[in-house]
Amino acid sequence: MNGASAPVGSLRVTHVSKSFGGVRAIDDLSFDVRQGIVHSIIGPNGAGKTTLVNLLTGVYRPASGRIAFDGRDLTGAPPHAFAAAGIGRTFQNLQVFYNMSVIENVMTGRHRLASCALLPTLLHTRGLARAERETRERALEWLRFLGLVNRADARADALPYGALKRLEIARALAGEPRILFLDEPAAGLNATEAAEIGALIRKVAETGTTIVLIEHNMRLVMGVSDHVLVLDHGRRLCAGSADEVRNDPRVIEAYLGADHAREAAHA
Amino acid sequence: MDSLVHSAANASSRATLAGALTARTRLVAALALVIASLPLVIANDYFYDVAITVALNAIVCIGLNLLIGYAGQISLGHAGFFALGGYGTALVATRYGWPTLAAFVAAVAAVALLAFIVGRPILRLKGHYLAMATLGLGIIVSIVISTEDRITGGPDGMQVPALAIGGLVVQGERAWYWIAGGALVAATWVASNLIDSPTGRALRALHTSEIAAEVAGIDSARHKLFVFVVSAAFAAVAGGFAALHAGFITPAKASFFHSIELVTMVVFGGMASTGGAIVGAAVLTVLPQVLTVFHDYEMIVFGGLLMATMIFLPRGVVPTLYGMLASRTRS
């Protein structure tokens, strides 16, 4: 396994493919997600972006190819194994735990750092009580970070859409991931809210967490990304810095179109 | 600035945690109070017998509620675990001559092991398929118990020796009342602890979104299996005690209808509410006793109750009442 060529803490994807019925959603894709930068994946609808995220978080198993994180082979592992390795994500279609309070959602996000030992759980030992207090305090910190701390004890289903989007991010961050996948965090948000998400992404990136952003909002993508990967029909079309991709004629022609080329030139 | 926010967060977490602590033990305390004071109003052995039956049904329902209400799974065959607890105790005590207490413990352990073995493949199924699989399992258990009459006494059932703890034979309704009551308090305490823990949150999480739970690091298969085994163990404990108390057990305890009765109690009393499970067990055990004419109409009432609850009060009686009270105090 040639993990030596990949820098420490990076996610390495090698010749990964995934099909649904007859459709090749991801076709022989290879790339690296380098530690500590903001990485974006763009492409039109149907390019395979969400499929790729699902593959890289263990929700789907690749039909072929390998996925390795920090040299450890995670190919075919279940999602909780990806989470245990330090990979977190949010969902395009919100998957909030509506039957819990806001803070309980975030506390659940810390599950990989919590203990599920049998006897402490059944007897609610002092050790477990202490761990629970700690979990709650850390959860409150993340809620504060995302501006949700005064809704901490509200039921999750009472929150408006924008707040739920931020709740999912808080939940994912609570697990202290090394890589955080954000699947269309700005979907359904207006320009102001999207800009807030952009600022948030930069704040999180500053803590050293690697971010992989899947987005349609080009202003957001170009504003925060260190590296951009463009997908086309499940294949890698082009990759590079935001500027390189923005000016690549193939990308402009196929995906950004005339309007976006103008917008990208002015952004 | 940061330290100010930090101490404010601390204060809020202490306040709500204090509230949460009391909430977790509140139910146990209230229950213990009720059980301790009930003998003051109970007149005779018949009422003690009803109370014991309520307590044992409640133990099964608490476990079943963890599975159905919290983890969002379903079992239409839990009567099988109940009956196996009873038959296991009886068989180990009579055929192998073990002291009844040891036989009881062995039977519960054996049922937990069985649940562990069948649980893994069964819990890969969801929704209707899971319902059918648990149904099939329960019926197979009841058929085997009925058919292997040389071991189990067949459809007529078998005798169960009396429970002896440390050489002292447990006799009389009063003694059994304290045993059943104590077991109920213990079961409520364990269940409340489980709910208020990372495991409890994991179960509630996988009820709503198994994908999101997995992505948060929750091994959903392992957690489902865990709650399945715990609920089976609760059922076996109740079944073992029921058999020891009655001195007798029949295959009817493993029947499909008994499984449905148990699900009705959980569903009626309240999903995702331990208190609700106890209330459901109490109401639906006492009701047939109170309305003696009931017997001919038992199925109509049960069926109607099941349907009406799921259509009009899908969360069950206790959570709905709780919700109404909460909204009234807020306004």
Added chain:
Amino acid sequence: MSAASVQYIASGLTVGSIYALVALGFSIVFNASRVINFAQGEFVMIGGMSAVSLLALGAPMPLALAGAVVVATVVGLVVEKLAIERARRADVVTLIIITIGASILLRGVAQVVWDKSVHRLPPLAGDTPVTLFGATILPQSLWVLAATVVIMAALTYFFRRTRLGKAMLATSHNRLAAQLVGIDVDRVLFASFGLAAGLGAIAGVLIAPIAFTAYDAGVMLGLKGFAAAILGGLGSFPGAIAGGLTLGLLESIGAGYVSSAYKDAIAFVIILGVLFVRPDGLLGALRSERV
């Protein structure tokens, strides 16, 4: 082939046809609503018991049988209107419990309306057994097989040629698309329940002369019919037939050659086996879930 094995095959196909009709009822309702109607077996019972009552009231045989089917169909439609339609948007577990409640309620009502004893319908063509390939077969068995074939043909015509039938098929393939082309899916569900109840009643009326009927006859028949539906692939009509006949044969042969005491367990062992190995059944297509 020995006379005994012909016997087993004949009785297996007979009871298998009944399972097939019940399985069809399950699949029809499942296709219209993704609901497993646990009360399906009770329609079989209502069919048999109503026929017994109507006959006792003096109705001639054909009228009693037709009347019984009508009664069961009406009951099915009422259950759908009052219970299922109200809870349409509920989750799977809730719906399962509602239909279980319905089945218990119907059984309870049957217990009160009729009684707890076993009843028998006189067979359609007399009691004298017929000899076929060295085995003795009840003429009623032949009626069951013949009726099942006729019903299959009628259903095929219904689903392929009539408007309602085509609407039902469309809804089962893609509910949203069906709604978009103007199909009233609520009416489809309503009709599906009625059709499933009618089929169940026909099965009940056909089997009552052989297996007798009682207020609780529906439980096992319902569960086994469901096993047959799962065996052939839930939602598949050819699967329901194949599953039913297969289950009937397996039960009969198993009882004959292995152990008659465990005959009832065979269906449930099959359920577990199919659910573990190939949950979509023998003829079901594999579905994948997208997130």
